[in-house]
Amino acid sequence: MSDRQPQDPVIALEGLTVAFPRYGGEPVRVLKGIDLALAPGEVVGVVGESGSGKTMLARAIMRLVPRPGRIEAGRISFDGRDMGQLDGEALRRLRGRDIAMIIANPRSELDPLETVGQQIGNVLRHHLTLDKPAIRARSLELLRQVSIPDPERRINAYPHELSGGMAQRVVMAIALACQPRFIISDDATSGLDVTVQAQVLELMRKLVVERGTSLLFITRDIGITAHFCDRVAVLFAGEIVEIGPRHAFFADPKHPYAILLLAAYAQNERLRRYWLGDTTAGAAEGPATTGCPFARRCVRAQDRCRTEHPRLEEMAPGHFARCHFPVER
Amino acid sequence: MQLLAYLGRRLLFVAPQLVGILLVSFFLLKLIPGDPAVMMLGPFATDDGLARLRAELGLDRSLLEQFLIYLGNVLQGDLGTSWQTTLPVTTDLAQRFPATLELVTLALLLALAIGVPLGVAGARYKKGLLRTTADYYGLFAGALPDFWFGLVLIFLFYTTWALVPAPLGRLDFVILPPPEITGSLLIDSTLAGNWQALRNAAGHLVLPVLTLGLINAGPILKMTQSTMERMLESDFSRYAEMCGLPERVVARKALRNALPSVVTIVSVLYGFLIGGAVLVEIVFSWGGAGQYAVGGVLNADLNPVMGFVLYSAILSLVIYLIVDLIYFAIDPRTR
Numbered sequence: 138m139s140d141r142q143p144q145d146p147v148i149a150l151e152g153l154t155v156a157f158p159r160y161g162g163e164p165v166r167v168l169k170g171i172d173l174a175l176a177p178g179e180v181v182g183v184v185g186e187s188g189s190g191k192t193m194l195a196r197a198i199m200r201l202v203p204r205p206g207r208i209e210a211g212r213i214s215f216d217g218r219d220m221g222q223l224d225g226e227a228l229r230r231l232r233g234r235d236i237a238m239i240i241a242n243p244r245s246e247l248d249p250l251e252t253v254g255q256q257i258g259n260v261l262r263h264h265l266t267l268d269k270p271a272i273r274a275r276s277l278e279l280l281r282q283v284s285i286p287d288p289e290r291r292i293n294a295y296p297h298e299l300s301g302g303m304a305q306r307v308v309m310a311i312a313l314a315c316q317p318r319f320i321i322s323d324d325a326t327s328g329l330d331v332t333v334q335a336q337v338l339e340l341m342r343k344l345v346v347e348r349g350t351s352l353l354f355i356t357r358d359i360g361i362t363a364h365f366c367d368r369v370a371v372l373f374a375g376e377i378v379e380i381g382p383r384h385a386f387f388a389d390p391k392h393p394y395a396i397l398l399l400a401a402y403a404q405n406e407r408l409r410r411y412w413l414g415d416t417t418a419g420a421a422e423g424p425a426t427t428g429c430p431f432a433r434r435c436v437r438a439q440d441r442c443r444t445e446h447p448r449l450e451e452m453a454p455g456h457f458a459r460c461h462f463p464v465e466r
Numbered sequence: 467m468q469l470l471a472y473l474g475r476r477l478l479f480v481a482p483q484l485v486g487i488l489l490v491s492f493f494l495l496k497l498i499p500g501d502p503a504v505m506m507l508g509p510f511a512t513d514d515g516l517a518r519l520r521a522e523l524g525l526d527r528s529l530l531e532q533f534l535i536y537l538g539n540v541l542q543g544d545l546g547t548s549w550q551t552t553l554p555v556t557t558d559l560a561q562r563f564p565a566t567l568e569l570v571t572l573a574l575l576l577a578l579a580i581g582v583p584l585g586v587a588g589a590r591y592k593k594g595l596l597r598t599t600a601d602y603y604g605l606f607a608g609a610l611p612d613f614w615f616g617l618v619l620i621f622l623f624y625t626t627w628a629l630v631p632a633p634l635g636r637l638d639f640v641i642l643p644p645p646e647i648t649g650s651l652l653i654d655s656t657l658a659g660n661w662q663a664l665r666n667a668a669g670h671l672v673l674p675v676l677t678l679g680l681i682n683a684g685p686i687l688k689m690t691q692s693t694m695e696r697m698l699e700s701d702f703s704r705y706a707e708m709c710g711l712p713e714r715v716v717a718r719k720a721l722r723n724a725l726p727s728v729v730t731i732v733s734v735l736y737g738f739l740i741g742g743a744v745l746v747e748i749v750f751s752w753g754g755a756g757q758y759a760v761g762g763v764l765n766a767d768l769n770p771v772m773g774f775v776l777y778s779a780i781l782s783l784v785i786y787l788i789v790d791l792i793y794f795a796i797d798p799r800t801r
Binding site: 230237240245248251 | 701702704705706707708709710711712713715719722723796797798799
């Protein structure tokens with residue numbers, strides 16, 4: 138496994154497992170043994186359907202798993218330091234300063250009673266030692282960086298006075314405030330119009346590339362990851378089922394689930410046929426198995442898939458898939 | 467400017483609202499059986515005398531006519547006379563309404579001082595002494611009847627330990643009351659520089675304020691705690707946590723967002739306690755507005771009741787207006 142991990146990763150997850158206790162039963166594991174490491178400046182896209190554990194992944198990295206869930210196993214290290222060893226105060230200082238989050242639906246996640254300037258200022262004040270004029274100057278600079286027109290006026294606006302795209306930029310400005318080493322974007326572009334989405338993505342790409350920030354780009358839109366991710370990971374039922382360099386992944390997807398995702402996204406028939414190959418789209422859902430969690434929906438599933446849980450195996454350099462019968466083309 | 471226009475629009479509706487309130491309460495009160503003439507003249511009245519009195523009181527006319535006459539009088543500032551006190555209702559209420567207001571205002575301030583911090587603590591800590599205290603306080607304050615609690619306090623603080631003056635009214639008989647300016651004994655005696663009256667009035671206030679305050683801290687605590695809990699679990703609190711803001715900053719944001727609910731419950735309690743403090747007023751012989759109105763209802767003495775309704779309605783409208791102004795100040799979305 139170690140050969141696909143970058144040499145000096147900014148953030149490294151090893152066997153990250155998050156579980157929710159269930160009354161009178163086995164705990165429900167929403168993330169199962171996630172291994173993932175991001176090199177400085179690397180952009181990794183994480184794609185998955187609702188309930189695949191995308192948001193839980195973001196929250197687990199922040200060490201903010203909602204109660205009663207908890208990190209059951211695994212290690213998260215930031216800059217080589219095990220985050221599990223840090224106390225609450227040290228973790229708090231890491232959040233927002235070194236690890237920042239860009240969230241979806243920013244209009245409900247921003248405090249409705251505080252102005253844009255107050256919310257950016259809050260983060261600056263509690264992480265950096267800046268005086269009032271410096272905070273204001275830095276806030277205006279941040280708003281300018283995220284291309285908000287007329288920042289002098291917007292700094293006094295309340296969240297309800299902002300459009301969705303504008304609020305998204307404010308959240309980006311807050312994420313960039315302390316020049317973090319690592320940013321998690323959790324479905325951040327999902328609520329936006331296509332044109333605004335394109336602008337926001339371009340902005341995000343520019344800011345990340347210019348500063349060499351690592352970005353974990355979580356989304357349910359696999360098409361977006363094709364634009365600017367160095368690597369793409371596919372999350373299914375709390376597991377990474379495929380991960381690989383962008384070109385390898387889009388040219389030669391291996392896992393049947395990843396292929397179905399791609400085919401569902403494909404807008405032209407030729408591309409769709411290319412990806413699907415001899416696989417037909419969709420299968421009726423079968424009974425749950427002890428083997429591969431995708432077996433019940435997989436058209437290629439065989440007996441072995443229903444009994445034996447597949448391991449993540451290297452199919453090509455840096456390109457891994459968790460499948461007994463990966464698609465060859 | 468926007469605020470002034472809003473205030474103007476609100477005040478425009480005050481008069482029709484008050485007429486509506488008077489109309490409804492007038493007819494509802496007339497539904498209560500009981501003849502004022504019989505009450506006033508006693509069991510040995512003659513039919514002749516009763517008829518004469520009814521005519522004098524205007525009771526022989528139609529209900530609508532009676533109401534219009536009453537409304538006309540009200541517009542001239544005449545709320546009628548109470549046959550029990552034989553004084554004009556305005557005079558009676560000028561004395562009793564401030565007594566109740568002073569009591570209820572202080573009690574609610576105390577309730578706020580207890581309920582809000584305890585509610586916030588109960589929401590912030592999932593376990594521990596503060597959380598347990600908050601849980602049990604809410605339970606006990608909800609379960610204890612205020613008049614009984616008042617009697618317990620009297621037994622302890624007056625009968626047993628003799629720490630407070632006798633629970634008979636607002637001032638000892640031997641103390642000269644300060645000249646009436648606002649009706650609040652605390653303020654009036656301070657203005658007059660009458661420190662003896664001030665100390666005595668404060669002593670009389672201690673127990674009834676404790677009674678009402680400790681009991682009414684319950685709903686304020688519950689409301690603060692539940693709203694605060696919701697706010698702490700809301701998206702913006704989670705986001706603030708992700709931004710690495712300290713816990714106390716997250717709690718302060720949550721409290722600010724919870725404040726409108728607290729203001730609402732306080733305004734509801736305020737309006738309610740003007741009449742609802744009556745049992746405590748009776749226990750402490752307070753001579754407040756609630757006591758006056760209940761006396762009116764029991765003795766078919768209509769004018770005090772109508773006067774009380776009118777005063778409480780005006781007070782409620784003022785309170786709701788203040789509440790709206792507070793929302794205005796807290797929440798930019800209402801602007």
